[in-house]
């Protein structure tokens with residue numbers, strides 16, 4: 227089964243199965259890990275769900291799920307939110323009209339690793355946040371709240387991302403330069419270039435899936451016009467990168483293969 231996913235996945239596409247699997251894991255597993263949520267951590271969950279409602283191009287029943295959860299979280303006025311209560315609120319409601327459902331299985335397609343411990347969730351989480359920065363740039367006023375999605379990601383990673391070392395690395399990058407992002411388009415480029423910084427740092431390391439070597443992305447075969455050479459040195463053609471990211475992380479490039 228895994229092999230067939232791997233053979234079918236196309237690196238130039240996004241797969242709804244990856245996005246929904248990562249949403250399921252982030253909300254129902256990572257965000258619901260603490261015995262109760264309060265303060266900044268509860269704020270980070272509200273912020274994440276609110277941003278998903280605004281910019282995640284989900285299937286109708288998933289959008290309903292996110293809207294229902296968002297409204298529920300905003301209605302929760304007590305300072306402490308116990309895990310059992312949150313878990314209950316995160317259940318699917320097939321009988322609601324319209325139905326409110328986030329598939330609870332995890333199927334990795336574009337994010338399928340060659341072994342179980344490679345890729346999967348972290349790959350899906352990067353993909354979600356790239357998609358959100360691009361959708362916010364396409365669907366929101368460019369000069370307003372340039373950090374809307376990036377600060378949501380920063381909070382999510384700080385409060386919930388299970389890989390502690392990753393969270394520390396990401397926070398260090400964010401603290402250095404995130405605040406100088408001045409537009410939504412710059413936010414798209416910030417996430418792209420810092421993800422490439424992570425790729426460079428991890429290349430050749432033991433978390434690298436040998437079947438999916440870390441590279442500076444998008445490689446020339448995905449986007450030839452993104453690359454140029456200046457005095458014999460590789461450089462990015464940034465306007466072409468922006469155009470590529472907007473097309474790659476667009477609803478039209480999300481495929482339904484293996485979505486439940």
Ligand code: FAD
Nearest residue numbers: 345348349351352356391392395396418421422433438443
């Ligand atoms: P990923 O890097 O997960 O990328 C997913 C997909 O996004 C790729 O398949 C590609 O289609 C696309 N992509 C790749 N690069 C870019 C880019 N620059 N811009 C846009 N799209 C791109 N692992 C560690 O071992 N140490 C760490 O410190 C660490 N920090 C992390 C911090 C964060 C915030 C996250 C989300 C993950 C981190 N990880 C870290 C995990 C690591 O970055 C990878 O997610 C994981 O190794 C799986 O790699 P992958 O090959 O699936 O590609």
